[in-house]
Amino acid sequence: MAFLVCGVAIDVTMLVAARIAQAIGAALLMPQVFSLIHRLWEGPGRRQAIGLYSMVLALGVALGQVVGGLVVGSDLFGLSWRAVFLVNVPIGLLTLALGLRHLPRSATDRSARLDPLGVAC
Numbered sequence: 001m002a003f004l005v006c007g008v009a010i011d012v013t014m015l016v017a018a019r020i021a022q023a024i025g026a027a028l029l030m031p032q033v034f035s036l037i038h039r040l041w042e043g044p045g046r047r048q049a050i051g052l053y054s055m056v057l058a059l060g061v062a063l064g065q066v067v068g069g070l071v072v073g074s075d076l077f078g079l080s081w082r083a084v085f086l087v088n089v090p091i092g093l094l095t096l097a098l099g100l101r102h103l104p105r106s107a108t109d110r111s112a113r114l115d116p117l118g119v120a121c
Contacts, residue, residue: 007085
């Protein structure tokens with residue numbers, strides 16, 4: 001939850017380090033999403049899932065700027081720019097709870113290991 005660290009950053013160095021952690025987390029999640037799509041859907045369903053995922057990413061890029069500006073401009077709870085990051089805390093917790101409840105578990109969960117070479121490529 002690097003966005004929480006961004007929201008409570010005490011200086012620019014801490015904010016930049018947390019933003020770097022956000023970028024690393026996002027980069028590590030991207031292949032996981034495609035892996036799940038390929039595991040759960042085939043044929044037309046897979047194409048629809050990838051299309052929906054692409055649409056959500058594009059809308060996030062476009063609307064994120066607008067919503068972020070509105071959040072900062074409204075100065076929620078007197079938090080100024082911090083609200084842009086802190087608004088993600090409840091969203092992240094909700095997403096985590098939904099993921100734990102709805103994402104499929106693999107029979108190899110206990111024996112699965114990180115593949116550093118695969119992650120690096």
